[in-house]
Amino acid sequence: MRRGGRDNGGKVESGKARLGSNEVPVGRRLISERQWQELERLLEPGRVQSGCAAPASLDEVAAVVRWAAANQVQVLPGATGDESAIGLDMSGLRRQRFYDPADLTLGCDAGVTAGEVMEWLAAAQQFLPLDVGQPALSLGAILGGHHSGPLRHFFGTVRDAAIGIECVATDGSIVHGGGRVVKNVAGYDLMKLFIGSRGSLGVITGVNFKVSPWPRETETVRLRPADLDAVERVRHWVLHAPLRFLCCELRSDGIAWEVWLRYAGSQRVRERYRTEIATLLPAEPLDESVWSATLAQATGSRFDISVPASAATRVLAALPVGNTASLAGRLGLGVFAIQTQTELSDAEIETWRAVVAEARGFLSVRDARAMPATVRFGAPTHDYELMRRVKRELDSQAVFPDPWGLT
Amino acid sequence: MAGLRAQLERELGPERVLSDALGRMLYEYDGGVDRALPDLVVFPKSREEVVAVMCLTAAAGVPLVARGAGTGLSGGALARTGGVILSLNRMRRVLEVDIENGRAVVEPGVVNLEFSQSIAASGFYFAPDPSSQKACTIGGNVAENSGGPHTLAYGVTVNHVTGLEVVLADGRVIHTGAKALDVPGLDLTGTLVGSEGTLGIATAITLKLTRLPEAARTLLAIFDRVEDAAHTVSAITASGVTPAALEMLDGFSLRAVEAATHAGYPLDSAAVLLIELEGLREEVEDAATAVEAICTTTARSVRVAQDAEERALLWKGRKEAFGAMGRISPNYYVMDGVIPRTRIAEILRSIEAISAGCGLRIGNIFHAGDGNLHPLVFYDARVAGEAERAMRASQEIIRACVAVGGSISGEHGIGMEKDCLMPLIFTPTDLAFMQRLRQAFDPAGRLNPEKVLPSHSCRETTGAVVPG
Ligand SMILES: Cc1cc2nc3c(=O)[nH]c(=O)nc-3n(C[C@H](O)[C@H](O)[C@H](O)COP(=O)(O)OP(=O)(O)OC[C@H]3O[C@@H](n4cnc5c(N)ncnc54)[C@H](O)[C@@H]3O)c2cc1C
Numbered sequence: 001m002r003r004g005g006r007d008n009g010g011k012v013e014s015g016k017a018r019l020g021s022n023e024v025p026v027g028r029r030l031i032s033e034r035q036w037q038e039l040e041r042l043l044e045p046g047r048v049q050s051g052c053a054a055p056a057s058l059d060e061v062a063a064v065v066r067w068a069a070a071n072q073v074q075v076l077p078g079a080t081g082d083e084s085a086i087g088l089d090m091s092g093l094r095r096q097r098f099y100d101p102a103d104l105t106l107g108c109d110a111g112v113t114a115g116e117v118m119e120w121l122a123a124a125q126q127f128l129p130l131d132v133g134q135p136a137l138s139l140g141a142i143l144g145g146h147h148s149g150p151l152r153h154f155f156g157t158v159r160d161a162a163i164g165i166e167c168v169a170t171d172g173s174i175v176h177g178g179g180r181v182v183k184n185v186a187g188y189d190l191m192k193l194f195i196g197s198r199g200s201l202g203v204i205t206g207v208n209f210k211v212s213p214w215p216r217e218t219e220t221v222r223l224r225p226a227d228l229d230a231v232e233r234v235r236h237w238v239l240h241a242p243l244r245f246l247c248c249e250l251r252s253d254g255i256a257w258e259v260w261l262r263y264a265g266s267q268r269v270r271e272r273y274r275t276e277i278a279t280l281l282p283a284e285p286l287d288e289s290v291w292s293a294t295l296a297q298a299t300g301s302r303f304d305i306s307v308p309a310s311a312a313t314r315v316l317a318a319l320p321v322g323n324t325a326s327l328a329g330r331l332g333l334g335v336f337a338i339q340t341q342t343e344l345s346d347a348e349i350e351t352w353r354a355v356v357a358e359a360r361g362f363l364s365v366r367d368a369r370a371m372p373a374t375v376r377f378g379a380p381t382h383d384y385e386l387m388r389r390v391k392r393e394l395d396s397q398a399v400f401p402d403p404w405g406l407t
Numbered sequence: 408m409a410g411l412r413a414q415l416e417r418e419l420g421p422e423r424v425l426s427d428a429l430g431r432m433l434y435e436y437d438g439g440v441d442r443a444l445p446d447l448v449v450f451p452k453s454r455e456e457v458v459a460v461m462c463l464t465a466a467a468g469v470p471l472v473a474r475g476a477g478t479g480l481s482g483g484a485l486a487r488t489g490g491v492i493l494s495l496n497r498m499r500r501v502l503e504v505d506i507e508n509g510r511a512v513v514e515p516g517v518v519n520l521e522f523s524q525s526i527a528a529s530g531f532y533f534a535p536d537p538s539s540q541k542a543c544t545i546g547g548n549v550a551e552n553s554g555g556p557h558t559l560a561y562g563v564t565v566n567h568v569t570g571l572e573v574v575l576a577d578g579r580v581i582h583t584g585a586k587a588l589d590v591p592g593l594d595l596t597g598t599l600v601g602s603e604g605t606l607g608i609a610t611a612i613t614l615k616l617t618r619l620p621e622a623a624r625t626l627l628a629i630f631d632r633v634e635d636a637a638h639t640v641s642a643i644t645a646s647g648v649t650p651a652a653l654e655m656l657d658g659f660s661l662r663a664v665e666a667a668t669h670a671g672y673p674l675d676s677a678a679v680l681l682i683e684l685e686g687l688r689e690e691v692e693d694a695a696t697a698v699e700a701i702c703t704t705t706a707r708s709v710r711v712a713q714d715a716e717e718r719a720l721l722w723k724g725r726k727e728a729f730g731a732m733g734r735i736s737p738n739y740y741v742m743d744g745v746i747p748r749t750r751i752a753e754i755l756r757s758i759e760a761i762s763a764g765c766g767l768r769i770g771n772i773f774h775a776g777d778g779n780l781h782p783l784v785f786y787d788a789r790v791a792g793e794a795e796r797a798m799r800a801s802q803e804i805i806r807a808c809v810a811v812g813g814s815i816s817g818e819h820g821i822g823m824e825k826d827c828l829m830p831l832i833f834t835p836t837d838l839a840f841m842q843r844l845r846q847a848f849d850p851a852g853r854l855n856p857e858k859v860l861p862s863h864s865c866r867e868t869t870g871a872v873v874p875g
Contacts, residue, residue: 192597213647242621306589310507393847
């Protein structure tokens with residue numbers, strides 16, 4: 001039984017969700033028994049199962065993509081497949097390629113997980129902003145989805161840290177961008193092109209990062225602003241204060257608002273932070289372990305919202321908070337993830353989208369329901385035409401998914 | 408070309424179309440060593456005029472090359488295959504400053520330093536600070552993904568641009584990114600930054616603004632041996648302190664700089680490190696203590712600038728360093744290469760050997776904190792063969808950088824200077840992929856042709872494989 005539905009411990013999205021449909025997409029055929037056998041011969045025994053191929057090397061990834069191109073089968077990097085598409089489980093590519101703590105650079109296979117990277121780096125008091133709330137998520141998934149966490153406030157995302165990338169392109173060729181050094185403008189920036197591309201241009205197989213030293217002493221406090229006006233006052237204060245917070249998180253359980261501020265430095269530096277924060281609102285210390293808690297999953301819809309930061313509280317005020325199971329986001333950056341208690345209808349989603357769009361922001365739906373790309377990501381803006389051209393040019397074999405409905 | 412000229416003159420007015428030989432000669436060069444004469448130079452004042460120029464040149468099938476201030480060091484703004492230069496320095500309006508969102512929207516011809524100075528009262532600035540910031544434009548910074556001394560802590564241009572308005576080769580205007588951070592779809596903003604004017608013309612740029620630090624401290628560490636300075640860079644990097652800037656001048660260069668700027672660099676030293684620390688007052692004091700502790704074991708002495716005036720003087724030496732070199736040599740060639748920061752001592756030894764081998768002086772003034780070298784090869788173009796020797800030495804240096812795991816450009820770009828060197832770090836497959844990306848933006852290859860990717864001339868000079 002090789003058809004879809006393999007449970008991969010929540011590490012991969014369902015292929016159907018990515019395709020946005022239960023139908024075999026137009027132009028695609030069911031994968032025949034002969035084709036499955038051909039694929040099995042390309043990989044080590046046991047590495048093709050349940051609509052998913054689990055290559056053990058870069059060459060095997062390339063072989064799967066070439067097979068897919070020849071057979072007009074779609075490849076879903078980091079997802080499970082189905083009757084017409086093959087999922088790629090990248091957990092077999094898990095090597096650390098190099099780590100030079102003195103140069104603060106690291107290179108690894110894309111199947112390495114965030115947790116593994118953090119462990120390697122912690123040994124040298126270093127880190128990467130991979131605090132996405134799911135230590136089991138692979139680098140490929142984090143890069144492909146451009147996931148980020150609270151540390152983004154100060155350190156940015158993998159987009160800011162990636163200095164080199166390796167991908168398998170539509171014809172199975174292996175393509176590199178960037179390199180191993182922390183500053184590099186040679187050639188087009190393929191890191192930016194592939195990060196956030198959701199597998200639509202190729203399979204990310206390796207990545208090089210510049211890593212950062214992790215401060216020796218960090219501290220976190222919680223503020224409890226009474227309402228969204230008070231939250232906005234905190235945001236404004238953080239923006240203008242000379243203090244450089246590592247994290248500035250807005251959290252809500254749908255009832256009350258909390259802002260978590262994290263900072264680093266020697267005893268007297270932290271004392272300065274405490275003194276300054278006290279001029280704003282009473283603050284209670286939080287244990288540093290709050291940051292390693294994994295995000296709670298709820299049964300409703302999950303949205304990602306990105307708005308200009310000063311519009312954040314206005315937008316949040318207009319959202320149906322009663323249905324919010326949890327909200328977590330970067331208050332200073334206007335980037336939030338919202339989980340609702342119950343699934344929302346398309347009409348409700350449209351209402352939310354209108355509020356966000358009015359603030360010149362973007363809303364995307366992350367849940368697994370089948371829905372057209374325009375609903376999941378919003379109506380196309382005019383650069384979609386250029387994105388379509390890029391997609392057609394670089395995925396000329398139409399091997400990879402089309403999450404935004406470009407083609 | 409006469410027909411195109413008449414059309415452009417009708418669109419922009421004859422005063423904004425330059426066609427006489429003398430006038431065009433001013434656009435034959437940029438800050439680098441290459442030369443190429445354009446057929447026409449035009450000066451649009453608005454996006455609409457850029458679109459009009461784009462459409463007219465497209466219809467005529469004529470290459471178009473964007474130009475900011477022309478300070479680029481890799482021939483990026485030169486019309487290598489002839490055609491029209493689109494000079495953007497008359498589009499210099501700041502369209503919006505939105506401090507509450509930490510954003511500003513500017514036209515491409517806005518000068519980097521002028522912009523930061525214009526918003527200084529708000530407590531914010533644009534962090535990328537190329538040493539040419541008094542003259543270079545933000546459009547040029549975007550196209551080159553420029554860095555500067557302070558990008559060690561704050562990142563390069565791409566980390567400070569969240570959106571673009573771009574005129575494509577077919578005259579269509581697109582908007583990429585936004586003030587908001589996570590825009591659905593491919594990251595076209597990130598792809599366009601650093602594309603050296605080959606994918607589109609930026610007509611408006613949304614910038615991320617950075618809060619000015621509360622405190623800054625500048626230290627000058629003085630060394631008796633270059634290796635000690637190099638090891639200090641590694642030691643600071645490894646210690647967990649991230650200076651805002653960490654710049655190095657070797658003995659030869661610092662003496663030349665001192666003679667021109669009187670910055671206070673000790674003439675008898677073998678190298679100096681200019682170290683800047685920024686942040687909260689207390690944070691800066693802690694970091695200064697840590698850096699001084701590292702330097703006590705490696706440096707002859709450490710001088711801490713006592714006031715803003717002394718700080719500015721120390722920086723004057725660094726920022727005006729390239730200019731100062733003109734005093735000691737009729738010509739010099741500025742190279743740009745990158746190496747892992749742990750290999751500085753080794754690469755400086757290689758450069759010394761290359762200098763001895765070619766019989767030319769090579770100075771080193773560079774962004775040591777991120778391993779971005781700028782060897783300066785001194786030569787006299789009037790002496791037969793010296794220019795060629797300087798070029799050969801420069802290429803040897805680049806090869807040495809690549810040999811230790813580095814790159815052929817950290818900030819000056821590829822342009823027409825290094826397109827033939829691209830195969831040193833990219834495979835033919837990589838280059839073919841990049842060529843396809845370029846075709847998606849500009850199918851006819853009309854924007855800044857024969858730049859970035861190896862051009863056909865490379866086949867003859869280096870045997871490089873040419874994509875596409
Ligand atoms: C003394 C000196 C010091 C320097 N120091 C540094 C440094 O510290 N760091 C650094 O990174 N660089 C440095 N440079 C190099 C140079 O100043 C930068 O590359 C700068 O960003 C170029 O800006 P410009 O306006 O002069 O662009 P130009 O030289 O005019 O053009 C550069 C490239 O940008 C393209 N371009 C310009 N405007 C646009 C636009 N609107 N849309 C699309 N493409 C466009 C051009 O086609 C060209 O390819 C230095 C140069 C000098 C002379």
